[in-house]
Amino acid sequence: MVVLAHQAPSARERCKDAGAVALIALLLGIPTLGLTTIDQGGTLHVATRWPTLAVFVALCFFGRLLARVAIDALQARARHRPAATLLRPGARHRLSLCLGWGCFGVALALPFVFSDNRYIVDTATTVLIYVMLGWGLNVVVGLAGLLDLGYVAFYAVGAYAYAVLATQFGWGFWQALPVAGGLAAGFGLLLGWPTLRLRGDYLAIVTLGFGEIVRIILVNWTALSGGPNGIASIPRPSFFGLPFKPGDDGATFAGFFGLDFSPLHRLIFLYYLILALAMLTNLFVSRLRRLPIGRAWEAMREDEIACKAMGMNVTNVKLSAFAIGAMLGGIAGVFFAARQGFISPESFTFNESAIILAIVVLGGMGSQLGVVLASLVLVLLPELGRDFAEYRMLLFGTAMILIMIWRPGGILSQRQPTLRHRAEGAAP
Amino acid sequence: MALALQQLINGLTLGAVYGLIAIGYTMVYGIIGMINFAHGDIYMVSAFISVTAFTLLASLGVSSVPLALVTVLLVSVLFTSVYGWAVERTAYRPLRGSTRLAPLISAIGMSIFLQNMVQLTQGARVKPIPPVLVGGFDLLTRDGFTVHLAYSQLLIVVVTVFLMAAFTYLLSQTSFGRQQRACEQDRLMTSLLGINVDRTISLTFMLGAMLAAVAGVLVTVYYGVVDFYIGFVVGIKAFTAAVLGGIGSFPGAMLGGVLIGLIEAFWSAYLAPEYKDVATFAILILVLMFRPSGLLGRPEVEKV
Numbered sequence: 246m247v248v249l250a251h252q253a254p255s256a257r258e259r260c261k262d263a264g265a266v267a268l269i270a271l272l273l274g275i276p277t278l279g280l281t282t283i284d285q286g287g288t289l290h291v292a293t294r295w296p297t298l299a300v301f302v303a304l305c306f307f308g309r310l311l312a313r314v315a316i317d318a319l320q321a322r323a324r325h326r327p328a329a330t331l332l333r334p335g336a337r338h339r340l341s342l343c344l345g346w347g348c349f350g351v352a353l354a355l356p357f358v359f360s361d362n363r364y365i366v367d368t369a370t371t372v373l374i375y376v377m378l379g380w381g382l383n384v385v386v387g388l389a390g391l392l393d394l395g396y397v398a399f400y401a402v403g404a405y406a407y408a409v410l411a412t413q414f415g416w417g418f419w420q421a422l423p424v425a426g427g428l429a430a431g432f433g434l435l436l437g438w439p440t441l442r443l444r445g446d447y448l449a450i451v452t453l454g455f456g457e458i459v460r461i462i463l464v465n466w467t468a469l470s471g472g473p474n475g476i477a478s479i480p481r482p483s484f485f486g487l488p489f490k491p492g493d494d495g496a497t498f499a500g501f502f503g504l505d506f507s508p509l510h511r512l513i514f515l516y517y518l519i520l521a522l523a524m525l526t527n528l529f530v531s532r533l534r535r536l537p538i539g540r541a542w543e544a545m546r547e548d549e550i551a552c553k554a555m556g557m558n559v560t561n562v563k564l565s566a567f568a569i570g571a572m573l574g575g576i577a578g579v580f581f582a583a584r585q586g587f588i589s590p591e592s593f594t595f596n597e598s599a600i601i602l603a604i605v606v607l608g609g610m611g612s613q614l615g616v617v618l619a620s621l622v623l624v625l626l627p628e629l630g631r632d633f634a635e636y637r638m639l640l641f642g643t644a645m646i647l648i649m650i651w652r653p654g655g656i657l658s659q660r661q662p663t664l665r666h667r668a669e670g671a672a673p
Numbered sequence: 674m675a676l677a678l679q680q681l682i683n684g685l686t687l688g689a690v691y692g693l694i695a696i697g698y699t700m701v702y703g704i705i706g707m708i709n710f711a712h713g714d715i716y717m718v719s720a721f722i723s724v725t726a727f728t729l730l731a732s733l734g735v736s737s738v739p740l741a742l743v744t745v746l747l748v749s750v751l752f753t754s755v756y757g758w759a760v761e762r763t764a765y766r767p768l769r770g771s772t773r774l775a776p777l778i779s780a781i782g783m784s785i786f787l788q789n790m791v792q793l794t795q796g797a798r799v800k801p802i803p804p805v806l807v808g809g810f811d812l813l814t815r816d817g818f819t820v821h822l823a824y825s826q827l828l829i830v831v832v833t834v835f836l837m838a839a840f841t842y843l844l845s846q847t848s849f850g851r852q853q854r855a856c857e858q859d860r861l862m863t864s865l866l867g868i869n870v871d872r873t874i875s876l877t878f879m880l881g882a883m884l885a886a887v888a889g890v891l892v893t894v895y896y897g898v899v900d901f902y903i904g905f906v907v908g909i910k911a912f913t914a915a916v917l918g919g920i921g922s923f924p925g926a927m928l929g930g931v932l933i934g935l936i937e938a939f940w941s942a943y944l945a946p947e948y949k950d951v952a953t954f955a956i957l958i959l960v961l962m963f964r965p966s967g968l969l970g971r972p973e974v975e976k977v
Contacts, residue, residue, distance in 0.1 A: 269755065269758075269759060272752065272755040273752075273755055273756065273759055275752065276718070276721070276722040276725060276752045277718070277721070277790060277791060277794045277795065278794055280725050280729070281725070281794060281795050281796070282724060282725055282728050282795070282800060283796075284798065284800070288803070289724070289728045289800060289801070289802060290728065290732065291725060291728050291729045291732055386774070390773070390774055392774060392777050392778065392781075394781060439958055439961055439962040440958070440961055442965075443961060443965055446707060446708045446777065447916075447961060447965075449708070449710075449777055449781075450708060450710075450909065450912055450957075451957065451958065451961070453909060454909045454913075454954045454957060455954070457905070457906065457909065457950065457954075458950065458951050458954050461947070461948070461950055461951060462948075462951065465947045465948065595905065599781070599785050602778075602781070606778055610774075635793070636789075636793070638785055638788075638789040639785075639786060639789040639790060639793060641782075641785060642782045642783065642784070642785035642786030642787075642788075642789060643782070643786055644782070645778055645779060645781065645782025645785070646763060646764055646779045646782040646783055646786065649768060649771075649775045649776070649778050649779035649782070650767045650768065650779065653768070653771050653772050653774075653775040
């Protein structure tokens with residue numbers, strides 16, 4: 246056996262490598278970090294920020310130097326040690342199951358523990374909306390392997406469908422929910438049908454365009470959508486016909502149950518409503534994964550040509566994933582409209598699509614639990630401070646690149662097929 | 674009639690810009706078979722570079738318009754090509770041979786990163802610069818409507834035609850062009866013949882970025898305003914142009930760009946201007962439905 250001696254690079258080589266990175270950083274930084282234009286009385290003036298640029302270049306130099314040393318040391322250690330498996334697949338599955346039920350328990354108990362804290366219940370509702378959107382997009386991206394960059398369009402279709410049906414036709418929340426979901430699925434079919442027959446890249450850019458088009462139409466079609474002003478005073482959902490209003494006559498939620506009226510009742514009801522919708526989504530998706538259609542999605546993600554050779558109708562399989570993802574997005578949209586009471590095209594920009602995609606990508610494509618953890622992180626971090634909120638999208642973009650390089654499946658990726666021919670550990 | 678002529682001029686100008694950007698999409702697609710999602714944002718970065726450069730030159734007292742234009746073009750092309758190189762090096766090269774989805778996601782991450790980086794470092798406001806190139810020719814007057822050809826429009830068309838000729842020569846006659854076309858056909862075989870495939874791919878990204886940089890400067894001269902969001906919609910339109918012309922085809926990208934520009938100009942003049950982006954998008958869908966290989970493209974053969 247020939248063992249190739251691995252020589253560690255000399256300090257000179259390392260410095261040269263880091264110097265090259267610093268030079269690139271300097272060239273990249275001059276026009277953006279080093280120079281900027283500021284508006285002074287209507288005309289632009291050039292302002293310089295050389296200290297910032299110097300700090301940036303120095304950071305790149307030493308960062309590269311340290312990163313190379315660390316990576317080389319890790320690789321050298323990995324060569325001397327046998328590859329260790331952290332957890333057996335079975336144990337890993339049990340762990341994620343425990344964690345999942347733990348999260349569910351916490352989610353159930355949360356409004357009781359913080360029953361007087363409006364802010365926490367409200368933020369938790371936002372987290373759950375993103376969890377539901379993430380699970381919906383996970384069907385498309387994680388299971389079927391189709392990149393949808395305009396998912397927010399289906400969210401918008403659902404939200405506007407409920408808003409229009411409720412304000413102009415007097416429909417209730419529960420009547421509108423399936424209709425809006427179906428409408429969003431219809432849009433998914435309409436968009437997917439011409440593009441899904443083609444390569445995956447086309448779908449990505451077509452959905453990107455579609456998201457923008459839906460926004461443009463919502464801004465310009467004033468008669469239907471109210472234009473940039475949006476639709477206000479959308480009716481809130483009621484508790485099986487009992488509205489959340491002050492009053493003692495038994496026709497309101499507080500009066501019927503003999504409680505003192507509190508605006509928190511509706512908040513907590515909304516929280517449980519989205520929790521129920523999200524859990525239904527979870528159940529629906531995890532059941533679908535075991536059906537032939539779910540297995541077809543996963544097979545197609547791994548190898549489309551092999552699926553075609555096996556006689557599968559790839560277009561229909563893709564369409565079903567796309568439409569189901571769209572429907573779940575639409576349902577989340579209905580809830581969003583009902584919770585906010587006011588919607589405008591501002592809420593449905595490309596950034597929103599990017600956040601949902603980041604949740605799926607960072608959490609792990611195909612992993613239900615990963616989506617929950619990623620939504621928690623991505624929604625809660627901006628709440629910590631305004632500074633962070635400003636840098637949020639920048640960090641999401643960076644994280645998407647780094648995660649793809651480091652773990653192309655996402656942090657908690659689940660690329661294992663959902664079903665196996667034999668039970669784990671059984672004799673072959 | 675006069676209005677139609679005016680829209681023809683406007684459409685050709687717009688189309689030349691879309692064509693320049695579309696060539697970047699088409700070249701990258703030709704060589705690695707993937708869409709460069711960050712290409713629209715590269716164009717946006719170059720527009721910002723040219724705004725800074727024009728302002729800097731004005732504050733230094735450079736009053737000669739040709740000198741200012743040439744300097745800004747060179748500066749913008751230089752810095753933007755470094756951006757093109759960096760995009761390939763960080764978002765594409767580490768993922769060569771990875772899953773199909775991974776480079777798409779890293780590229781969209783790069784696009785989000787560039788957009789927000791520019792927003793944070795250069796400000797979210799629209800940046801107007803004083804007009805660089807004023808005046809033009811009045812071609813004809815009929816029914817009280819004067820057809821106007823601005824110098825900046827003429828500049829765009831002339832520069833685009835020149836670049837088309839230069840790139841046609843580069844790709845068909847030079848050794849780099851042969852390497853580039855060889856990589857398009859078979860990357861493995863090309864590397865066995867001793868050609869540095871990674872370098873060729875990097876150079877292709879840089880050439881695409883250079884054309885986007887020229888487009889960015891020309892648009893800044895033409896419209897005089899930039900903001901950090903311009904790359905998004907223009908990117909989609911240039912991509913549509915590349916698909917319409919046949920993705921992977923160099924003359925196709927230019928033809929597609931001109932067609933998209935003309936459609937947009939006439940749509941804005943005679944139909945609903947607020948829906949001009951919707952029209953472009955509808956074209957993309959229609960082309961994908963009825964002629965996925967585009968006007969000048971070869972039908973795609975799927976290899977196993």
